[in-house]
Amino acid sequence: MSELLITHGRVLDPASGVDRQMDILLSDGHVAKLGEAGSLERNGATVIKAKGLIVAPGFIDLHVHLREPGQHHKETIATGTAAAAAGGFTSVCAMPNTAPVNDSPEITRWMQAPQRGAVVNVFPVAAATAGSMGMDLTDYAALKEAGAVAVTDDGRPILDDAVMREALAAAAKLDIPVVQHAEDTRLTAGCSMNLGAASFRLGLRGMPNSAEAIVVERDIRLARALNARLHVAHISTLEALRAVRQAKSEGLRVTSEITPHHFTLVDDNVGEFDTHYKMNPPLRSAADRQALIEGLTDGTIDAIATDHAPHAFHEKQVEFERAAFGITGLETALPLAITVLHHYFKLPLWRIVELLSSNPAKIFGLSGRGTLAVGSHADITVFDPKKKWTFDASQSKSKSRNTPFDGWSFTGKAVATIVGGNIVYQQ
Amino acid sequence: MTRQARSLLGTDQLTPAQINSYLNLARKMDPRKPSQLLRGKRVVLLFYEASTRTRTSFEFAAKALGATTTLITATSSSIEKGESLIDTGWTITALGADLIVMRHPNSGAPYLLSRYCPVPVINAGDGLHQHPSQGLLDALTIANHKPSFKGLRVVIVGDVFHSRVARSNALLLSQMGAEVVFCGPPDLVPDVSATIANGVIACHNLDAALQAADVVISLRIQKERLAGKQLSLEEYVERYQIDSRRLRLAKPDAILLHPGPIIRGMELTSEVADGAQSCIHEQVANGVKMRMAILASALGKVRQA
Numbered sequence: 001m002s003e004l005l006i007t008h009g010r011v012l013d014p015a016s017g018v019d020r021q022m023d024i025l026l027s028d029g030h031v032a033k034l035g036e037a038g039s040l041e042r043n044g045a046t047v048i049k050a051k052g053l054i055v056a057p058g059f060i061d062l063h064v065h066l067r068e069p070g071q072h073h074k075e076t077i078a079t080g081t082a083a084a085a086a087g088g089f090t091s092v093c094a095m096p097n098t099a100p101v102n103d104s105p106e107i108t109r110w111m112q113a114p115q116r117g118a119v120v121n122v123f124p125v126a127a128a129t130a131g132s133m134g135m136d137l138t139d140y141a142a143l144k145e146a147g148a149v150a151v152t153d154d155g156r157p158i159l160d161d162a163v164m165r166e167a168l169a170a171a172a173k174l175d176i177p178v179v180q181h182a183e184d185t186r187l188t189a190g191c192s193m194n195l196g197a198a199s200f201r202l203g204l205r206g207m208p209n210s211a212e213a214i215v216v217e218r219d220i221r222l223a224r225a226l227n228a229r230l231h232v233a234h235i236s237t238l239e240a241l242r243a244v245r246q247a248k249s250e251g252l253r254v255t256s257e258i259t260p261h262h263f264t265l266v267d268d269n270v271g272e273f274d275t276h277y278k279m280n281p282p283l284r285s286a287a288d289r290q291a292l293i294e295g296l297t298d299g300t301i302d303a304i305a306t307d308h309a310p311h312a313f314h315e316k317q318v319e320f321e322r323a324a325f326g327i328t329g330l331e332t333a334l335p336l337a338i339t340v341l342h343h344y345f346k347l348p349l350w351r352i353v354e355l356l357s358s359n360p361a362k363i364f365g366l367s368g369r370g371t372l373a374v375g376s377h378a379d380i381t382v383f384d385p386k387k388k389w390t391f392d393a394s395q396s397k398s399k400s401r402n403t404p405f406d407g408w409s410f411t412g413k414a415v416a417t418i419v420g421g422n423i424v425y426q427q
Numbered sequence: 428m429t430r431q432a433r434s435l436l437g438t439d440q441l442t443p444a445q446i447n448s449y450l451n452l453a454r455k456m457d458p459r460k461p462s463q464l465l466r467g468k469r470v471v472l473l474f475y476e477a478s479t480r481t482r483t484s485f486e487f488a489a490k491a492l493g494a495t496t497t498l499i500t501a502t503s504s505s506i507e508k509g510e511s512l513i514d515t516g517w518t519i520t521a522l523g524a525d526l527i528v529m530r531h532p533n534s535g536a537p538y539l540l541s542r543y544c545p546v547p548v549i550n551a552g553d554g555l556h557q558h559p560s561q562g563l564l565d566a567l568t569i570a571n572h573k574p575s576f577k578g579l580r581v582v583i584v585g586d587v588f589h590s591r592v593a594r595s596n597a598l599l600l601s602q603m604g605a606e607v608v609f610c611g612p613p614d615l616v617p618d619v620s621a622t623i624a625n626g627v628i629a630c631h632n633l634d635a636a637l638q639a640a641d642v643v644i645s646l647r648i649q650k651e652r653l654a655g656k657q658l659s660l661e662e663y664v665e666r667y668q669i670d671s672r673r674l675r676l677a678k679p680d681a682i683l684l685h686p687g688p689i690i691r692g693m694e695l696t697s698e699v700a701d702g703a704q705s706c707i708h709e710q711v712a713n714g715v716k717m718r719m720a721i722l723a724s725a726l727g728k729v730r731q732a
Contacts, residue, residue: 197622203534203556203591272436273535317543318511319533321554 002046003027004421008037009050009382013057014350015358015371024055026378029420033374046423048416050382056353057372058090058379058419060360061330062179062257063154063233063305066092068116069107070099075310075399078117080330082397083308085425087331088356088414090379091121092308093364096132097155103127103138105146112147119424120417121379123149123364128167128178134158140170149364152179154233157215159185164219168228177229177255177363182215182240183207183281192321194267194282202273204320207282213239220247220254231363232256234307236281238291245300255363256295257305260329260336263292265404275316275323276404279309293345296355302363304355306333310400328398331391332405338385338412349385357381378421387413433547433725436537437557438599439624446566446603452720452729453567453713458491464728465494471524473515474551475501475531480687480711481551481560485528488718497524512536516544526725529553547725555589561686562595564717566603568710569642572682576603582636582677583607584667585646585694586615587629592686593646594623601626610636611667614656633667640677644684645669648694669695674704682706 004026011022011034023040025033033040061084067075077094084092094111096102102111108124116122126148130136132155140151151171157180158164164178171178188207193199195206216232220243223230232244235256247254261279266286270277277283295301309326316323337356341347361370368376393406417425441449470489474482482498489496499519501507506515512531519527526547529537534554541548552558566576573579581600587593587609597607601624609616609629621629630636637643653660674683683695683705691697700707723729 197619200588200617200619201594201623203554203594273538314511317513317539319531319539320535321533 002421003042003044004048004378004418004423005040005042005045006048006050006055006380006382007040009053009055011055011372012350012353013372014354015057016373018372019350024372026380026418026421029378031372031374031376031378034372048382052384053415054349054383054385056381056383057357057370058417059088059334059356059381060091060093060366060370061089061306061308061333062093062303062360062364064092064094064308064330065097065310065326066094066122067310068098069110073312077111077122078119079397079399080308080310081118081120081122083328083330084120085417085419086397086414088334088381088383088417089120089330090381090417090419091123091366091369093123093125093149095125095154096127096152101127101132103130103132105142108143108146108148120419123147123366125150125152125154125179127151128153128158129163132156134160134163137163137166137170140174140176144174144176149366150177150179150231152181152233154179154181157181157183157185161218161222165222165226168222168230169226172226172228175229176365177231179231179233180215180219181233182212182219184211184214187211192278193270194284196267196285198267198270202270209237209239209284209288212237212281213243216240217243220244220252223254224250224252227253229253234259234262234281234305235292235301236262236284236288238288241291241295241300245295248300255302256300257303258292258296258301259307260304260333261327261404263289263296264336264340269404273320274404275318275320276327276402278320278323278325279307279327280325296341296347302355302359304333304337305360306330310398311402312400316402326402328396328400328403330398331396332403334383334414335391335410335412336405339410342385343411378418380418381414382416382418383412383414385412387411387415389413433727434541434549435559435721435725436541436548436550438559438562438595438602441599441602443603446563446599449563449717449720449724450567450570452724453717456716456719458487458715458719461491461493463493464723465489465492465726468494468525468726469523470494470496470722471519471527472496472498473519473527473529474498475506475529476552478530478552480714481530484714485551485718487715489722491715492719492722494722512540513543516540520544520546526722549721549725552591554591556591557595558591559595560718560721561592562599563721564710564713565596565644565684565686566599567713567717568684568706569682571709572706573641576600576605579605579641580639581605581607581642581644582610582640583644583646584610584633584636584669586648586652587611587620587646588615588617589649589652590646596644597627598624608636612656612658612663614658615652633673634676637673637676640681642682642684643669643674643677645695646686647688647690664693668693669699671696671698671702674699674702684710687711
């Protein structure tokens, strides 16, 4: 029986309301015991001395693209989860826009098979419609049975009203959320960034905020009528945020996530056509970013999710309008959350942990995760909120290097990542 | 000077001193008097998009300075086979090019090329973004008729949204102290267009915009750009065509420019295009001079401010 003892760390577990210096013993893949700092001892156990460090329930990323099956030139489940571990994530939720699209129990199981070499937990999010074509629903019960934790056509929206209503109703029966990439693509054809002063200056066609807001508002109407669970992926506009805030005030089962780049950057950062700032949803205006920070503070936004989207050099280093959307994010999410949200905007650390762990676990119903209560899975992130360091993309564990944060100096870093009681990353 | 600095990608990168130095140099250039300033230099004209005047103008300019030119177009090269822009740039450089003049349908393409390519890149028009050599030759034309840019009222009329000329001109002229007025229907002159630089305003009433104008720059209207807009072609002509009556609203010594090709009866009438205030032919002639100045500067053959 393998055992791990973490001593003298500041145990920060929002789910059970704990925030003090404690020891924690992990045994046989589960949290076995918590005790006063210095009180626990165990012969034969591996010891991590965590004095001055935060010991948090393992981080869960609700939104990653692991690119397998079919696009292993960008990333594999092995390399993507290695990057996750290095960034402090113990679980990642894998989007279905693979090749082929993950719309079947077979692919869902294949992604979770030990042969894939994942070093953290992989929870597939399956396609909501066959081939993510937005027409015929997939078999949600069978997908859930195979391990899918939610459904989405991510990368694309479900535009058809009737199909979205059916999807919400079918998912609600199984108590899983529908995750929506909210973009009315009829308003964004040919667009490669946010609509605004920067897009005019650069001569690029811009995506209006309304393209996101229209879909979020419609989805909320449908979810309200069905009392269904809706999760708004990578929220980016103040209008969509306002709609989610209203929905929550009504008690609807609506949740939302934000990416680190949307709370850090704005459209003007595209600079002179730097494709590392091209993603979808696009970086928005300073006013949108300000509203999103407020949403993080007041609880409208429930989770931080990376939308980790690896792409090869030849897919990004092309003309801006032809470049693939998306950036990597697993290794920079926690550093950005601490540097930007905690140190600059003064969000407390417990809120950061809530956004990265306990809330994501609740949203996708990952029982026994997102908490350090005795008996829960021994998934733990140990991080140093004061560690100063510089990110070097060439040292990334991901197979791809498409990040705008290369060379950024951060405060805050994961120092150990523990999955099922095993150390999968340690600095 | 570094390679990036010797590239000409947009007018926003230029200081007033640099702009003046281009103007002074262009004035000294004479396309009819052959020079050997760029003898032995190889200039590649990389055109991913159709062009007559810009391409010919750069070609004449290069040849007038003794350089050799090679034209590469998208349909008659490996570009058609799927070669990336970066690879095309490397190939052209490896073949011995000293400078690349590029026209490209995607905004920003010259920035990509110049990041990876070890020779200077001259932007000859990229998507909706910029057309800096046009901005400079328009400045030369204006400077030939006006004592100073300071306080000049320049009205740019037409499809500003889709115009790389409008962007390059507004950035350059506002930098030189002129007041720039974008004028056209709201679909084509969105309010956000005024944010491009200090001293730029957006206006939807042409008669009002033309009051006290020193320079009127008419832009080409492409019929297909009006598709799906709130304005019909007839309404456009009615409200935004430059004709004799409207031109009289401007100052008596106002000049009229147009980057070409002009569509008579659309954005302007023949009367004004061929009228005494028109500088349209002069612009074309200035194009060769300015491009000689641009090539000579980029290849380090003259001192730049």
